[in-house]
Amino acid sequence: MHKQDNNSPINILMNEHEVITSAIDIALKADSLIGKNDELYLKVATELLSFFRSYADTIHHKKEDIILFPEMIRKNELLKGGVIKEMYENHCDFHTMINNTEQYLIKKDYLRAQQQLHIYAEALLDHIAVENEEVFQIAESVFDDSELETMYFRFIDIDRETIKPELENIVQQIKEYF
Numbered sequence: 001m002h003k004q005d006n007n008s009p010i011n012i013l014m015n016e017h018e019v020i021t022s023a024i025d026i027a028l029k030a031d032s033l034i035g036k037n038d039e040l041y042l043k044v045a046t047e048l049l050s051f052f053r054s055y056a057d058t059i060h061h062k063k064e065d066i067i068l069f070p071e072m073i074r075k076n077e078l079l080k081g082g083v084i085k086e087m088y089e090n091h092c093d094f095h096t097m098i099n100n101t102e103q104y105l106i107k108k109d110y111l112r113a114q115q116q117l118h119i120y121a122e123a124l125l126d127h128i129a130v131e132n133e134e135v136f137q138i139a140e141s142v143f144d145d146s147e148l149e150t151m152y153f154r155f156i157d158i159d160r161e162t163i164k165p166e167l168e169n170i171v172q173q174i175k176e177y178f
């Protein structure tokens with residue numbers, strides 16, 4: 001289990017995973033709107049894409065891509081080719097999946113858009129599970145407390161320049177459309 005320390009960078013990432021998972025839950029349920037209320041489907045899917053781009057792909061993945069993963073590799077070069085490589089590749093694939101979903105939304109092909117959104121949502125759930133159960137455990141074993149604390153403050157600095165709380169509220173708002 002991850003450390004319960006208040007200044008834990010891993011707790012920040014795990015809390016963000018929870019917010020992303022709530023957005024994934026909505027994405028997986030959005031099917032029900034297609035054919036019944038296409039206008040609302042378009043609104044929900046557009047807002048979800050915007051959330052995934054700015055929160056998951058930017059605020060969250062930035063912490064992993066430019067801080068956590070490079071620092072882990074610096075501690076143990078062997079990690080570069082294993083699970084960390086897989087995580088980097090997943091982040092890259094997620095951009096493509098989001099763009100694919102958007103292309104179908106633009107064409108108003110909501111069934112295919114939803115199909116793509118499902119693929120993304122399932123892949124992101126798997127990715128989050130690997131990070132929670134494997135990557136974060138490795139992180140806590142390679143860093144000492146002071147390194148973890150330094151990382152925590154670097155994460156806080158990233159968040160300070162974003163609209164993270166507003167984005168977290170957006171997920172709550174989208175839930176209320178249903």
Ligand SMILES: [Fe+2]
Nearest residue numbers: 061064087131
């Ligand atoms: Fe990730």
Ligand SMILES: [Fe+2]
Nearest residue numbers: 060064128131
């Ligand atoms: Fe993550």
